[in-house]
Amino acid sequence: MRKTDKKIDNQLRNLLTQICEVALQEIQGYKWVSHKVNYARFPESLVITCTFEDLYSAENAEQQGILLNLIQQKLRAANIELNNVRKQVFFTSQ
Template sequence: MRKSDKKLDNQIRLALTDVCESALKKIHGFEWLTHSAQYDRFPDSLRVTCIFDTNEHLEAFKASTANQQLQQQIQDELQPIGIRIRTIQKQVAYDTEENCERFHDGNWARRLQDG
């Protein structure tokens, strides 16, 4: 990773920390989020993954307006650092602790890598 990529990655992490802290307070079942990117194809390669505790909580969230609100908040936090996401619905993914435990024995690094 180039020095400029590392700096951008850190800015993204800080912006998404604000999103995460807000979601923890407002969204039932939300646990944490992470991001990944291939900086040679940035920003189209940026992927934000939001993690919920159970599939039941995730499905309730996806059926609510909170889904669009969270996506909008992600866009709003990234915009001041110069990141404009054209297809937010494709670049925000959702997963659960329940599924990670079931399919990857709780190994998030492996689960996120398998994509």
């Protein structure tokens, strides 16, 4: 991993930790967030997965909207723009 990749990775981890902390407080059934990325194609390759305790919570459109907005806000504040947030953020259950 290149030095610039490590910097981006640390920034992403910090942002996702912030997102997770807010989501744990505000979104029913939310458990954790994870990500995958190919730094050679960042941010287009960034995939974020939000995990919930059950399928009902994961498929709740209102909760998905709240999380999508939160993710976009945090990433934009760090000058990271997702081309299509709905294709780069996924919702799943345990």
